[in-house]
Amino acid sequence: MNFEQILYEKDGPILTITLNRPDKLNAFTGQMMQEIIEAMDAADADDEVRAIIFTGAGRGFCAGADLSAGKDTFNNDAPGKQSGLQRDGGGLLTLRLFESKKPLISACNGPAVGVGATMQCAMDIRLASEKARYGFVFSRRAIVPEACSSWFLPRIVGIQTALEWTFSGRVFEASEALDRGFVRSVHAEEELLPAAKALAMEFSEMTSAVSVTLIRHMLWKMLGADHPMEAHKIDSRGVYHRGRSADAFEGVESFLQKRAPSFPGKVSKDLPEFFPWWDEPTFE
Numbered sequence: 001m002n003f004e005q006i007l008y009e010k011d012g013p014i015l016t017i018t019l020n021r022p023d024k025l026n027a028f029t030g031q032m033m034q035e036i037i038e039a040m041d042a043a044d045a046d047d048e049v050r051a052i053i054f055t056g057a058g059r060g061f062c063a064g065a066d067l068s069a070g071k072d073t074f075n076n077d078a079p080g081k082q083s084g085l086q087r088d089g090g091g092l093l094t095l096r097l098f099e100s101k102k103p104l105i106s107a108c109n110g111p112a113v114g115v116g117a118t119m120q121c122a123m124d125i126r127l128a129s130e131k132a133r134y135g136f137v138f139s140r141r142a143i144v145p146e147a148c149s150s151w152f153l154p155r156i157v158g159i160q161t162a163l164e165w166t167f168s169g170r171v172f173e174a175s176e177a178l179d180r181g182f183v184r185s186v187h188a189e190e191e192l193l194p195a196a197k198a199l200a201m202e203f204s205e206m207t208s209a210v211s212v213t214l215i216r217h218m219l220w221k222m223l224g225a226d227h228p229m230e231a232h233k234i235d236s237r238g239v240y241h242r243g244r245s246a247d248a249f250e251g252v253e254s255f256l257q258k259r260a261p262s263f264p265g266k267v268s269k270d271l272p273e274f275f276p277w278w279d280e281p282t283f284e
Contacts, residue, residue, distance in 0.1 A: 001042060005032040007057070008039050013050035013204040014197055015043050015102075022058030027066040028115045033089045037096045044101045047266045050204035050212075052100070053196045054123065055107040061132065064114025074143055087283060090115040090147030097122035098148075098220065101213045101267050103203045107196040108132040109189070113171065118145065121152035124216065125199060126183040128174040129192045134182070135171035155223055157181050208247040210265040214238055214275065221278055234277060241272035 001008045007018035017039050019026035043049045056062055065073060072078035076086050097104060097119070104123040112120065113135040120126050136153070138145050145153070145166055154162040161180045165172070177183045187195050203212060218238065222231050242248050247265040254261035 001039070003035045003039070005029065006035045006039060008042075010049065011197075013048065014053060014200045015039075015046075015049045015051070016053045016055065016193075019054070019056045019062050022056075022060075024066065025060035025063035025111065026056045026058070026116070027063045028090070028119075029066045030089055033093050036093060040096050040100060045268065047209070047268050049102055050209060051103045051105060051200035053105045053107050053193070053200060054120075055193065055196070056109050056112075058110075059131070060110035060116075061106075061108045061112040062114075062116025062119070063111060064116050064135075064137070074141070088146045090118055090149075093119055094122035094147045094149075094152070100216070103200070103212060103216060105196050105200055107192050108134075108174075108183070109192055111135075111171075113137055114141075115147050118147035118149035118152070121147070121149050121156060126177075127192060127196050127199070128177060128183045128186050129189045130174060130186055131189055132174040132177070132183075132186075133171050134165075134174075134177050135169065136165045137169040137171070139167060140169035206261060208242075208251065208261075208263040208265055209267050210245070210247060210263075210270050211242060213267050213271065214242070217276070237272070237274050237277075241274070245270070 003020075005019070005021055007016070007020045009016045009018070017036065019032065021027060021029075021032070040052075043052055067073050069078075072081075075081070077083045103125070106120040106123040106126040108120065108126065108128045110129065110131050111133045113133075114137055117134045117136055136145060136149070153166070157180050174183065174186045178186050185195065218231070218234055222234075225231060245265060247263045247270075250261050250263055
């Protein structure tokens with residue numbers, strides 16, 4: 001695939017998407033947003049892809065929004081821009097990540113500020129290099145959190161930590177991100193991608209692709225449910241559909257026969273008829 005600001009690299013069941021503007025610390029642009037969304041569309045349609053890793057080229061993950069427009073960077077009414085309310089580009093990206101049919105792993109290799117930090121909130125698992133630093137710096141730029149992070153971040157670290165980080169806008173080390181539960185683990189620089197790939201293989205090698213897709217959406221979507229009955233409804237439908245599938249037959253038989261499973265189901269054609277079970281909200 002031909003991209004200018006990201007790299008799209010498949011290795012067996014693992015896709016690695018690399019933010020690729022190293023001379024700008026991978027600063028985020030509208031073009032980068034569109035390219036990541038296109039890459040996600042391709043990955044979701046590709047049954048060979050079982051898990052997706054995000055990382056950055058060079059010494060940083062993403063320095064945040066590209067500020068080359070100076071003081072008018074965030075001013076949509078500036079000359080030469082579309083005037084009036086426009087949808088936040090970081091939010092368009094994280095909403096697409098939220099709908100992913102494949103597990104998403106962040107391998108944060110260096111500084112991740114602004115949208116560089118908030119885009120990772122929509123990923124399922126976050127790993128960090130010892131050189132990673134994070135900053136939800138919006139108050140220091142006189143704007144507000146974006147990329148739907150006011151929904152994601154408190155759910156990941158709790159409201160107190162989310163408010164502390166966004167009130168202050170300070171940049172903090174990977175060790176603090178680990179202590180507060182934002183990242184799963186911190187690794188030496190040379191061990192970061194191998195650790196991310198090992199985790200991706202755990203999600204891919206002995207599991208049903210269709211089940212993993214359903215599990216991802218069940219757990220994320222239930223974060224907004226108002227009663228456990230909503231989970232019970234989807235659990236019951238899921239168990240009924242999957243229980244009569246060739247995947248489930250293979251899962252039980254391979255266990256009883258003490259061998260590795262070979263699941264035939266494909267995300268592209270074997271998701272149940274009730275998927276998706278939610279109504280997608282509209283932007284108004």
